[in-house]
Amino acid sequence: MDSDYEYFKRKILKKSGVDLNAYKTRQMQRRITTLSEKLGCKSLKEYYRLLERDRKRYEDFLEYITINFSEFFRDPERFKELEEKIFPEILRKTPNPRIWSAGCATGEEAYSLAIILYEKSPQSLNRILATDIDKGALKKARTGLYDENHIRNVGKERLRKYFLKIGENYEICDEIKKRVKFNEIDLLKDDFPQGFFHLIVCRNVIIYLENSAKEMLMDKFGLALRRGGFFFCGGTERLFNLDRMGFKCVGTCLYKKI
Ligand SMILES: C[S@@+](CC[C@H](N)C(=O)[O-])C[C@H]1O[C@@H](n2cnc3c(N)ncnc32)[C@H](O)[C@@H]1O
Known part of the structure; x- marks a missing residue:
């Protein structure tokens, strides 16, 4: 070494x-x-x-x-599956789901989730929790201003409805901004509430971790989810040891706590 x-x-x-x-x-x-x-x-x-x-x-x-590249609706096919298959199932159980974007970087993922939730359940009371270890990224996330590289997967209709064009950039509108709450959390060190979330989205974070850190974090996520809750990981990430976490695979990048 x-x-x-x-x-x-x-x-x-x-x-x-x-x-x-x-x-x-x-x-x-x-x-x-x-x-x-x-x-x-x-x-x-x-x-x-x-x-x-x-x-x-x-x-x-x-x-x-901290490698905090992100974009709206990253891996659009996966987001479509989440939107069409998982959100309806969650919303059948509660109109106020507790959703966490863990490792949210500059906020695109959390705002994408907030857009979906707003469209499916506009009266939803809970804000989406979005956390990262990187203060600089969180500051940008709260500002909510993006250049066109970050919004390339946003359809025309959503772009018109939820973004304000400011010069060359796009700002997420207040209706969506107010539905997300950003906090600083170190996923490897901080404690999570147990049995709490209906959906945890942690994408393109565990890919950078050594196996032991990844396992420890996945155990923590498993405990933080409610029974019947969902976990959504990144396009190139796959989970193993599903039995240990009490997960079953329910789609590409999608797992359910049973
Ligand atoms: C590549 S970005 C992923 C952003 C978004 N989830 C996505 O998929 O587009 C990885 C993020 O994980 C965050 N991260 C890395 N280690 C972390 C830790 N120990 N606790 C919290 N966030 C962490 C980084 O700061 C970075 O913003």
Whole structure:
């Protein structure tokens, strides 16, 4: 194991509370080394010293390692299945479902869920909970302003109804904005309420995690769901050990707690 990287991980854990051990080593180490080399650092020790004295670089680093690309209705086919198959089932049980977008990045996923919920149950009282570890991403999410790359899967009708064109950008309208509540949560460290959610959406997050962190997180999600609740993961993510979590697969990327 590279001792330069070990040193860096230890220092970052102490400084920020982010445990880089939980993320896939090769991928994370490559990203960090590339970034440090771009800044002219000859080692990760030197890079860490730079982060210690330069607040802006430190914030850039945190933003960079969290990889927070997102877009509205990411994987449209999967969202369609969620909308047509899962939402009606949830809404048959309650008009006020508790929905969580975990690892929401800049908010596109949570707003997509809010649009679906608004269309299917406009009187719904609960706000969608949307959480991330990255403060910068949450700030952008609360602003709700997106360029066209992020809205390419939004149909014309929805674009007209729910977005305001501001110059080259699109702002999500207040009717949808007020239906989402953003909070900072570290999925690996913080506790979740138990037996609480009707739907947990955690997409393109576990893909970056080492197996042990992924298993631990999936156990926590399993406990946070109500019986009969659903879990929606990313297009390239698959869950194993379904029995242990008490899940069954009910669609592509869709699982139900039985
Ligand atoms: C690629 S984005 C996924 C965004 C959205 N879910 C989607 O699929 O479009 C991954 C997000 O996971 C967040 N993340 C990574 N580790 C986390 C942790 N330990 N706790 C909370 N969020 C985390 C990152 O900050 C980032 O915003």
